[in-house]
Amino acid sequence: MAFNTGLSGLRAASVDLEVTGNNIANASTVGFKGSRVQFGDLYASGFLSSGSNPIGDGVRVQDVAQSFGQGNISFTDNGLDMAISGDGFFILNNGGEIRYSRAGQFTIDKNGFVINNQNMKVQGYTADDDGNLSGIRGDLQIQTDNLAPRRTTxxxxxxxxxxxxxxLERRIRDFAPIGIGSLRGEGFSFSYSDGSTDYSVPAIDANASARDAAAAINAAPGVTATATTSAVLDGGLDDNFVSTAGDFRLELQVNNSGAIPLDLSNVSSLDDVAKAINATSDNAISASVVDHDDDPLTPERLRVIHSGGDKLDIAYGDAAAGALPAPTTFEGEVLVTTDRNVSQATSDAGTTNFVDTFDATPFTVTNxxxxxxxxxxxxxxxxxxxxxxxxxxxxxxxxxxxxxxxxxxxxxxxxxxxxxxxxxxxxxxxxxxxxxxxxxxxxxxxxxxxxxxxxxxxxxxxxxxxxxxxxxxxxxxxxxxxxxxxxxxxxxxxxxxxxxxxxxxxxxxxxxxxxNGYTTGRLSGLDVSGEGVIFARYTNGQSKSLGQVALGAFSNTDGLSPVGDTTWVETFESGQPVIGAPDTGTLGSIEASSVEESNVDLSAELVNLIIAQRNYQANAKTIETSDAVTQTIINLR
The missing domain is CATH 2.60.98.20 (Flagellar hook protein FlgE)
Structure with missing residues (x-):
């Protein structure tokens, strides 16, 4: 009896040594889960009773159970390495056989499939060409084709x-010149698009000059009015008349204020006359020689301009002929411009050119x-x-x-x-x-x-x-x-x-x-999210999901059967897996560029090794002692 008891102890201690040694051997194996031996005592028993003085028959190994506790997570330089933080297993396709693993050391094979070190293909949810994830589970495959361009919509x-x-921008309505004769006796009202109060211009005096009318109209906000008087002297005044006349004379008056002194003593052409007028002290008056109606066949004419719009009286002739002819009177005209804020212009007493054409005059943008x-x-x-x-x-x-x-x-x-x-x-x-x-x-x-x-x-x-x-x-x-x-x-x-x-x-x-547009892109790298989604990064700055890793969890994880290569298979005791996306339900999340280390505590295993050695030696001593007792009995003869 003692021999059997000691022998059972040796067997149990030997198994304990083997399990502990296996744990120590896999202390650096990624995804490895340590095991522990569970012992049970042995007693003789009858059909109805175990006897009044039961003596144990030794020990037996009831089970070698694995500990599926979380291992430490360490970072790597491989973008496809994955570690599960929490519950769940990676699902692997081993030539049609489904295996489960916590080892996430993954790479890509020549066909673009995501595989582990044993060429088992990683299972997950596939994505369409636009990167939309589907609910269809299959082998994850990385497409290395260029990303087609997308137009901007x-x-x-x-x-x-x-x-x-x-x-900054100034828009104006620029109207045709209006003679002072059309403005005398007229009053005007201006309306504004910004809601400002209408502005009324009092009726222009019957004797007002173009300068006076322009000043009255110019007072309205958003309205610019300027006056000018232009006199083109026709009626035989040309170079020939000036040069052949014995004593050419020209008198110029502004608003009946008396003749302006002109030095015409040495003139022989219209250009000389224009220079003499331009040499006066009145800077508002200027003169030039122009072609009449811009016709090169028409004799040149003298043009006199008063920039302020005052009335001009001009007479010319030959001094030898006696008194000068009666002067010709030239009255000014007004140029009116309104900006975009002036929405309407109306005339109180009648109509004027710029009022008549207000709505039909387009805006001119000055800048x-x-x-x-x-x-x-x-x-x-x-x-x-x-x-x-x-x-x-x-x-x-x-x-x-x-x-x-x-x-x-x-x-x-x-x-x-x-x-x-x-x-x-x-x-x-x-x-x-x-x-x-x-x-x-x-x-x-x-x-x-x-x-x-x-x-x-x-x-x-x-x-x-x-x-x-x-x-x-x-x-x-x-x-x-x-x-x-x-x-x-x-x-x-x-x-x-x-x-x-x-x-x-x-x-x-x-x-x-x-x-939302982009140019063609080449695959430049892969990223994995906490939900296990594999993203492709392209040279055009775009990214697209290529698939999502699937995880499986079991009601009885201890019921899984280890089959080597740090993988397990489903058994009747484990039950069927619950499969889903990472970080959903009870499934853990994914840590990218990381692996889960072995959960073996090396210090504890070394202590267990000492304990197993001690147990083995003690059971061997039991056999040795039983042998000595037996030898003593044999020696009694």
Whole structure:
């Protein structure tokens, strides 16, 4: 009996030594789970009773159980190495056999499949060509093809336009000259688009000069009036008359104030007469020689101009002929210009040229927007967009502050110009878009669209030489383009969204600018997220999900059967696995570029080794002692 008891102890201690030695041998094995021996005592027992004085029959190994506790996580330089932080196993396809492992040392084979060191393929959820993950589980495969280009169909700009900026662009209505005779006795009223109070010009005096009329009209806000008097002397006054006359004379009076002294003693041509007039002390008067009606066959004529619009009386002739003829009277005319704030002009007593043509007179921009002249716009920002071939193009947005609509309270307006590769698009070469902001600086609309969207339908992608580059061009029917642009896109049309643009009293700034296009990209690296999603990084700065690692968990992890290579297989005792994505349910998360180390505590195992050795020696002593007792009995004879 004692021999059997000691022998069972030797066997148990030997198993303990083997398990401890196996743990020590795998102390550096990634994903290894240490085992421990579970012992049970042995007693003789009958059918109904174990006896009154039971004596044990020794010990037996009941089980060798593995400890599935978390091992330490260490970082590596392999982007595809993965460690599970929490519950779960990697699912591996070993030629059709499904195995489970905590060892996440993965690489890629020649066909792009993610495998472990034993060429077992990692299982996960596959992704489509656009990177959308599906619920279909299969072998994870990394596609190394180039990422095809994507055209820009949406551009979102979040800007702040400085509300403190001044209005740069000046638009005016410039009317035809009006003779003073048409203005005398007239009164005028001007209305304003910004809600300012109408301004009334009193009736022009019946004896007023053009200078007086211009001064009265010029007093109206937003109205500029200037007067000038131009006298072209016809009626035989030419070089021949001046040179052949015995004593050429010319008298010039301004507003009947007396003849202006002129030195005509040595004149022999109209040019000499013009020089004599220009030499007077009255700087408002000037003279020049012109072709009548710009006809080179017509004799030259003398033109005298009074820049202030005063009345001119001019008489000329030959002194030898006696008294000069009666003077010819020339009265001035008024030039009227109104800016864009003047919405209407009316005449009190009758009609005048500029009132009659007010609505029909187009605006003239005196400092028209010019993308190469930064003085003609307040702000500008550029971003890169892409055509259907993946070629990059520079889109520049220009913002020009406009006068406030209405009465200037509660609203602000900006003009928006768009340029791609130096060419204005979106029709802004003719008419810019108008962005309207409320009293809080929030965008109200762009051309009446409360969503703040601009749809560009007239862009033709071109190469550096300015010729179409073969990419998709404008849509055949621009009116059919809607936002958002459906996929796949079939034209160069895209949407510019300014909904998040503001107008605050702060410096201009680009808060965010995003577009959905990109050029061709080559695979440059792989990243793994905490959810086990494998992302491909491309040289064009884009990334795309290629798949997601799947994890499996068991109700009874201890029921798994180890089959080597740091893997386990499902058994009846373990139950069927619950499979899902990492970091969902009870499944753990993924640590990328990391591995889970063995959970073996080497110090504890060395102590266990000593204990197993002691147990082995003690059981051997039991056998030795039993042998000595037996030998004593034999020696009694």
């Amino acid at each position: 949406n551009l979102t700009s979040s800007l702040n336009l400085d509300s403190r900026e001044s209005v 028209e927007f010019n993308p190469i002249d930064q003085r003609t716009y307040n702000h500008a920002t550029s971003t890169t967009i892409y055509d259907s071939l993946g070629n990059d193009h520079k889109l520049t947005q220009f913002y020009v502050k406009e006068p406030s609509p209405g009465n200037g309270v509660g609203q602000s307006q900006w003009s928006v110009y768009l340029q791609i590769d130096g060419e204005l698009v979106g029709g802004t070469d003719q008419t810019p878009y108008t962005a309207t902001f409320d009293q809080d600086g929030e965008l109200q609309s762009v051309n009446g669209d409360p969503n703040g969207e601009i749809i560009i339908t007239d862009w033709t992608p071109k190469d550096p030489s300015g010729d179409p580059n073969g990419a998709d061009g404008p849509p055949a029917d621009p009116d059919s383009v809607v936002s958002p642009i459906p996929e796949p896109a079939t034209s160069s049309a895209f949407v510019l969204n300014l909904a998040d643009t503001t107008q605050y009293g702060a410096a201009f700034g680009v808060n965010d600018q995003r577009q």
